[in-house]
Amino acid sequence: MLAAVATIAFFLLHAAPGGPFSSERRLQPAVQRNIEERYHLRDPLWKQYTTYMGGLARGDLGHSMKRQRSVGEIIAQHFPYSVKLGCLSIVFAVLFGTAMGVVAAARRNTATDHGLMSLALVGISIPSIVLAPIFIRFFALQLGWVPPARADGFVSYLAPAAVLGLIYAGTIARLARAGMIETLGQDFVRTARAKGVTERTVVWKHALRLGITPVVSYLGPAIAGLVSGSFVVEKIFQIPGLGFYFVDSVASRDYPVLTGLLVFYVGFLVALNLIVDIAYGWLDPRVRT
């Protein structure tokens, strides 16, 4: 799977016009040859491919052509920021979104339900580039509760995580609501109610575990997406995560960085989906066996 992604990425990128070092150079031919040889750009394409795949097999993701660092170093230096931001965002999104969705499902078709789902829609609709400056203006500049930019301590992650979280919370709320509504219509819930269990226990103890399975499925890709670089939020809040390098390596044709990040991202996504599958089994006993 990873090899397939790497292969496709490699050939797609090389098919794109332009390269990291243009052919109309102003440097002396000997110097140009020197540099191209350093990056194996003079080898035939198949040879560049096998060199790269061989490196991948050994765990060597390659070296950036535009910066003096290896792809592994870039990932090691910047991934932790994206992870911290992503995790905090997910916590916020899950807590807030699930609460919204569950309450809305429990009070289905009431004013509460409509109100909460409207709020969810707002969260999904407002783009982060609007939400983020608003957050900065009020929470950082006006109130001074958080710093306006830079990743400098736990407090500085709160505002960007809230912005990102709000956006995902909306989707989670809707998924939770749908899942809960379906679950609350199940036989075992009717049985529990008939046995006299309080509504609150029915909802939060019995139905929740099954009702949030759609949320759990969504979490896999959501976490991967959040963690691997929410470029816009990272840029506005100047969190030095990986998102920047994704976008930058495309524009600059920095082949090793982009393919390296893609392979890393895909690997991460695969791992997360595996965890989701396991969690799914744990949550829904019918799926086990």
Added chain:
Amino acid sequence: MPRRHGTTLSIAVIAGALVACGLPDSEYFGPVPAVRDPHHLRWCNSGEPDNLDPAEGQSTTATPLMHALFDGLTRYGDDGLAEPSLATSWDITPDQRRVTFHLRHDARWSNGRTLTAYDVAYQVVRVLHPITASPNADSLDWVKNNLSYLSGTVRVLLRDRGGLPAGTIVELSVAPDAVPPPDTNLRTASRALALRELGAAPAAAYATVPAATPVTIVELSGRPASPPGPAADRPWAFVYWDRGAGVYGWVPLADLDGEPNAAHRYQVVPVAAKNLPGHDLTADEVAALTAPAPPAPTPITVDGRDLLMLPETLGIRVPDPFTFVIEAADPTPAIVSTSASRAMRPVPREAVARAPRRWAEPGTIVTSGPLHLVAAIPRDRLELVRSPTYWDQADVKLDRLTAYSMDDQAANANTYFAGGCDAVAANNVPQSYLAALSTGNHGKPYRDFTVSPQLGVYFAVINTKRFDNVHLRRALALALDRPRIASFLHGGEIGVASYTPGAPIASLDDADLAACGVTRATPGVALVIERGALCYVPPPGLEYDVAAARAELALARRELGDRFPREIVYKFNLGFEAHKLIAEYMQAQWKQVLGVEVRIESQEWQVFLADTRNLEYQIARMGWIGSAPDPEVEFVRMWRCGAANNRPQWCNRAFDQLLDEAAATIDPKARLAKVRAAEAIMVSEAPIIPIYAYTQKHLIRPYVRGLAQNYIGQPPLWRVWLDPDWRSQP
């Protein structure tokens, strides 16, 4: 990538709108925090420095930090002019071709070693060596034989041959466009080579070259301009091994027993008299410079084993460890002021050799300046501290400098507002905040927001290899209404169609007006080089003229036919909203006046710099900030054919010829007249389109002292200190 960069503008516009509405009027921009540490400056830099290595870094993000880390023969003072630093004094020959610098004896590197003239020579050699491919080589384009060194065609004769004595500097006679001949400096060794420091034991090697692997000789010990080896009769060689990112080291010359190109025959001629290092031109030779060129001398044929490219082929000499001599082929008044620039700041050979591309990082960096680098977290910040080995401790007020690497202007200004930094790097204030900053103090500018002039010009560069039709370029230049641009930037910028920047003529005093030869009513700008004595008025540019623009376009369409571009792509770098505003304005103007479709794209700064250098663009935004009021060196020379920063790669023989003549002229006024004539050619051919002259916007907390605001935007950061009692002295 194009889609995503709506974010930069949108963020800042929204932020600007939000900032403007609802903030109460106050004296300063943001509540002024208390001073926690009077000797720690937190500085919001304009982004992440591209490279701290003085041979590689070129951005305004890196340069003030480079000046703090690496001392120079001269350094920039508070007024932006060069003052003595490593060099305590210097002697200039009357024909302005040679400067002898006398170095102080107490300058040391951070590793304790004494800084010598050999370190200065090493940097010059390194910047001009083809393997380094330094973007800063342009600054040294006046040094004797610099071009032939850079292209690898100059050699020193090692033995008497063909009637020429050993030590003669010669040039390879190679036909232009011919395949370059095999390298005379290539060597191999029958046994593994232990790359180490000069005179060290083999056990101290930091890299080992396998047997029979080629290396390239860069220097030989004991020769002029190179350090002496441990024994005069057994020289050492400083070689380059092309492994990975490359590594350099010293080995005894005797270890290099393989000379692949020893028997290859080369045709060489001695270099011209004016390029002869160590030679003073006789009266006859000076006369011969302006006489018609004599027939080229007959080349002699020499074996590869008798030729080497060594530092002594350049116009540099180190007669003793504390004397550095540098020579220009032509009269060059700017040698001393250039000695403060990056290309001449010495670097520590022992650190560079081990990791030529990565030595300037914490842990491996060795510095000579007032501050030393202790931390560099990518895209976050750099930490510099007072260097205990710096010779001028009295000049250093700062104990710690934290330079934040945020590349978003709004984030920088917001961080300043919230008390996260004490000063924002000049010109790092977002466009959309300027209106609010100018009126937030009860209708007046905030007291910590100031605007000062800057020796810089903002222009668009046109890839002349792609847009080779001069009429098309001229049409694009004529179609821009510049005063309107300055009106939406809110920063006091002056729209200019002329190129070399200067102060508005209307603002000059009478003595300067007389020196410039203009009246107060003359439109445009003038650059005062010496108050009341020497002035440069740039030639007028292609001012806005719709009819002329359309006429040029019609000519271009006719000449290009099918080749006329269907769409033009204009590229700019991220981080400054002004670039996007101007791009959109130009796009609209060109569409409206000329009917030309323009697409705009943006890129991250480091990549943008690299790509525009490599002709990976059509039209791009560029700016140039001069480091001294010298129009010839700082501004006009940039457009010589093949110059390192000539991003359009424009070539014009008449232009180069005029600059050559100017270079040979000693009288300053006559010299400037030739420069002006050259600039007129350049502006008329429009490889670039000047847009406006820069001003610097500053956000500096009232408690910050010693942060100079000078014309070149290079404050000596180490002189800054914070005053806890600032309120008592407003």
